[in-house]
Amino acid sequence: MSRRYDSRTTIFSPEGRLYQVEYAMEAIGNAGSALGILASDGVVLVGEKKVTSKLLQASRSAEKMYKVDSHLACAVAGIMSDANILINTARLHAQRYALSYQEPIPVEQLVQSLCDTKQGYTQFGGLRPFGVSFLFAGWDRTHGFQLYMSDPSGNYGGWKAAAVGANSQAAQSMLKQDYRDGMTREEAVALALKVLSKTMDSTSLTAEKLELAEVFLQPGTGEVQYQLCSPDAMGKLLAKAGLTQPAPEA
């Protein structure tokens, strides 16, 4: 069709499309999904782990959730190696800001700077775009809790609830129906698990396949806290939501 306009990121097709960017989004559509929901007292991020093999070394670090600064975290969907580069860039940028201004970086500014980097790869240099979509969750003093979604083109938006990765369209429409303003974190977690269980390809939802992270204010000190759910707590949450299914025969 318009194959001759595919190979370079830096040119438009006659229909006004950037094929490389769209192909990047295709790649993300095959990756494990991630959901983010903004609650009144925090932000909830849930991710589906694509690779779960018994042979995989149990790692303490998360596969889909990354802390960017004390008040900022992100969930990732797409090519993990691309994501690692961008997360490093984000972490450095956040610290440089903190060094200059002695203040934590506002969430939108960090998202914007990362998206500026991503945009550069769609306009010059001749390098392919990053095959990653992010869901950023954070808190700052001016705007409180925020959730942002960004894609390989460098576009980003603030969302109340968003989904990236496999079956994100289905997840997004489900979220649109069931999301209510002023949800608490607990309700948001329950909603996220419900939506994921319906849209995930896997037949059974077990704690090993999911990652859950929350950004909230510590009740006593008022400091922003990023907490990754432990596998045990994850299991309990799934049971509470009535979503656990018997593990398949090995």
Next chain:
Amino acid sequence: MLGHKPSLPLPPHRTPRSAVSANLATPAMSIFEYNGSAVVAMVGKNCFAIASDRRLGVQLQTVATDFQRVFKIHGKLYLGLSGLATDAQTLYQRLVFKHKLYQLREERDMKPETFASLVSALLYEKRFGPYFCQPIIAGLGEDNEPFICTMDCIGAKELAKDFVVSGTASESLYGACESMYKPNMEPEELFETISQALLSSVDRDCLSGWGGYVLVVTPTEVQERVLKGRMD
């Protein structure tokens, strides 16, 4: 350890407006003595204490009496910085930058020994235009074993098993600590000892004092205390 102290240029001549600048034309003061400081750290039984004075001066004039010289890096690691105040603040901010990235990448806190190496490397990078600070690092290692060390302004580490001192009052502090210190003190006794050593030493130094700030860290808790000494 670095012995030669670079000297500050004389202040420019100006019509005397206050008694301070008129007759007391200050002699060339070392840059390390510009703000005045006293920092000390001691090892106890499964705990450590780090303390500093609270004076911030501009040569002979006292400008603040609540100046912070002991900074937290993480729950079990503290950094005390004596010397030029602006360098102390900047050095601390740059170390926080590096430590935060370390924490994010390695998903754990830095060990005190590692942090000491980091500080040393950071200081040596400025070998020919140094930070005019003498840091003291005090922390509890992985097995909660207390660790203290100090280094000169270009990063020469000095590990010690008992105590380390720095600042304009360092000579008095050496004497006070040497005589008052004994090994394996419990936190309460360690607090008393370090406080007495600090207060008696800063009293002998006109550039440091105006109270003290003492931190005693055990594996389970951190106790901060502010001392009231001779307020001069």
